[in-house]
Amino acid sequence: MKINDFKLSRRHALKVAGASLVTSTVAGCSKVPETVSSPLSIDGVLPWSNWSGNQVSYPAERARPRNIEGLVKLLQETEGKIRAVGAGHSFSSLVPTDETLLSMARFRGISHINQATKEVTIGAGTRLAALGDDLWENQLGMINMPDINTQALAGAIATSTHGTGQKFGSLSSYVTGLTLVAANGETYNCSALENKDIFDAARCNIGSLGIITDITMQMRDAYYLKERSEMLPIDEAFAKMEELRLAKSHFEAYGLPHANHILLIEFDEVTKQESDAMQGKAVSGDAYETFRTLADVIDTLPFLRGAVMSIAPRTVGVEERYGPWNKIFGNVRDLRFNEMEYTVPAADGLACFREVLNTIKEKNIDVIFPIEFRYVGEDDIWLSQFYQRAGAAISVHNFHDKPYMPYFAEMEAIFDRYQGRPHWGKLHTKTEPEFAALYPQWQAFKKLRQRLDPNRRFINKHLEPIFPV
Numbered sequence: 371m372k373i374n375d376f377k378l379s380r381r382h383a384l385k386v387a388g389a390s391l392v393t394s395t396v397a398g399c400s401k402v403p404e405t406v407s408s409p410l411s412i413d414g415v416l417p418w419s420n421w422s423g424n425q426v427s428y429p430a431e432r433a434r435p436r437n438i439e440g441l442v443k444l445l446q447e448t449e450g451k452i453r454a455v456g457a458g459h460s461f462s463s464l465v466p467t468d469e470t471l472l473s474m475a476r477f478r479g480i481s482h483i484n485q486a487t488k489e490v491t492i493g494a495g496t497r498l499a500a501l502g503d504d505l506w507e508n509q510l511g512m513i514n515m516p517d518i519n520t521q522a523l524a525g526a527i528a529t530s531t532h533g534t535g536q537k538f539g540s541l542s543s544y545v546t547g548l549t550l551v552a553a554n555g556e557t558y559n560c561s562a563l564e565n566k567d568i569f570d571a572a573r574c575n576i577g578s579l580g581i582i583t584d585i586t587m588q589m590r591d592a593y594y595l596k597e598r599s600e601m602l603p604i605d606e607a608f609a610k611m612e613e614l615r616l617a618k619s620h621f622e623a624y625g626l627p628h629a630n631h632i633l634l635i636e637f638d639e640v641t642k643q644e645s646d647a648m649q650g651k652a653v654s655g656d657a658y659e660t661f662r663t664l665a666d667v668i669d670t671l672p673f674l675r676g677a678v679m680s681i682a683p684r685t686v687g688v689e690e691r692y693g694p695w696n697k698i699f700g701n702v703r704d705l706r707f708n709e710m711e712y713t714v715p716a717a718d719g720l721a722c723f724r725e726v727l728n729t730i731k732e733k734n735i736d737v738i739f740p741i742e743f744r745y746v747g748e749d750d751i752w753l754s755q756f757y758q759r760a761g762a763a764i765s766v767h768n769f770h771d772k773p774y775m776p777y778f779a780e781m782e783a784i785f786d787r788y789q790g791r792p793h794w795g796k797l798h799t800k801t802e803p804e805f806a807a808l809y810p811q812w813q814a815f816k817k818l819r820q821r822l823d824p825n826r827r828f829i830n831k832h833l834e835p836i837f838p839v
């Protein structure tokens with residue numbers, strides 16, 4: 371159900387807030403059963419909503435198992451559909467269920483570090499942000515990171531969540547082992563050497579194979595980063611981007627609709643000495659603050675859109691930040707939005723990006739939210755957007771309280787022409803026939819899915835047309 375179909379009244383919102391308080395108090399009590407019905411409710415059931423608020427559902431049951439035995443018992447002793455939730459940061463309807471919503475939030479933290487191989491075993495419900503300090507203390511770092519760090523690790527892995535840099539894969543590509551509990555409670559340890567078929571499928575599983583309890587990831591030595599952002603005229607920016615793709619370890623771009631500028635962000639590894647020397651001296655160009663201000667101005671005076679979008683970017687100066695990897699990666703996103711993202715072959719990325727920006731201008735589409743452009747390296751994960759194909763991931767957004775489907779439909783038609791693969795956690799309209807054509811291992815994934823979940827317990831309404839059998 372979309373939020374447009376259901377608006378929470380202030381009274382309902384207060385009830386929900388009260389209910390969350392009660393639920394969290396109860397969750398701390400040792401006598402709480404594994405499955406808890408909502409104590410306060412609207413018509414008997416408490417609503418669940420994702421980060422942007424475009425997905426709402428009414429789970430009849432909420433489960434938060436304490437350990438693997440509790441999870442196995444839950445799967446073996448209950449019937450009906452189950453959907454796992456991480457941090458609820460997916461825009462697509464992956465999580466919503468009116469049956470059992472299962473949180474793995476109690477499976478958190480680092481359980482093992484292999485200092486020799488730099489592999490770290492982590493509870494499935496651990497938020498990415500919670501990993502930073504522990505890894506840093508052990509002189510380790512994540513190889514790459516997405517835009518934000520609030521996702522749960524299993525949630526991020528489930529959709530092949532990624533950062534930027536063609537020399538880097540998605541987070542899923544750094545998984546070296548995982549434990550998955552199938553619908554009948556059977557537990558599988560998976561790696562390149564053990565249950566390899568499940569390993570190749572489960573590293574991007576969209577919650578459709580079973581419940582993941584822990585994940586082992588390849589890390590590297592801790593490192594320091596310099597982030598540099600610069601607003602460039604559009605032609606200069608496009609000329610620089612192909613060069614940057616090959617030369618820079620991390621680099622991304624934000625194209626401004628109806629404007630003649632692109633924001634380029636480059637990340638470089640630096641030494642501790644360089645980073646320390648720059649503390650307190652970083653240059654601030656305030657691109658994010660400028661965008662917030664111009665969004666407010668255009669919201670109030672929409673007829674100024676063209677003028678504001680062409681003048682404001684020129685006021686943004688160069689911005690530089692230095693610090694440990696976990697302090698530089700992970701932005702705060704306090705402007706709420708909805709998003710569609712497609713990955714097209716890396717070689718076609720710039721042409722597709724140009725077409726997106728030109729189409730917005732030519733069709734005078736009412737949007738000002740920047741278009742994000744990133745490169746990601748290829749992997750061997752069956753349903754990953756980057757399966758056997760290095761990609762350019764292009765993301766279009768609109769504010770959470772603005773209509774987004776007509777805009778996204780225009781953009782999806784462009785992405786389709788470039789054989790784009792949608793991000794599983796973001797909005798798209800694809801169903802099985804299209805996915806079967808986009809993913810060479812589609813049938814193998816389907817067969818494995820049927821084996822691990824023969825009664826379709828992990829299939830919700832969103833996944834029905836994707837896995838009709």
Ligand SMILES: Cc1cc2nc3c(=O)[nH]c(=O)nc-3n(C[C@H](O)[C@H](O)[C@H](O)COP(=O)(O)OP(=O)(O)OC[C@H]3O[C@@H](n4cnc5c(N)ncnc54)[C@H](O)[C@@H]3O)c2cc1C
Nearest residue numbers: 456457458459460516517522525528531532576577582795
């Ligand atoms: C502000 C914002 C910024 C974002 N930035 C990026 C970005 O930079 N790069 C990018 O690639 N994506 C990005 N995303 C998308 C986001 O990373 C993905 O949608 C991710 O899957 C969300 O993680 P989550 O923990 O919230 O998972 P949820 O949305 O809660 O769940 C996602 C999927 O994981 C499954 N799942 C969760 N836990 C388990 C488990 N233990 N076992 C089995 N299945 C499980 C769920 O069933 C569901 O299918 C962003 C989203 C937002 C809102």
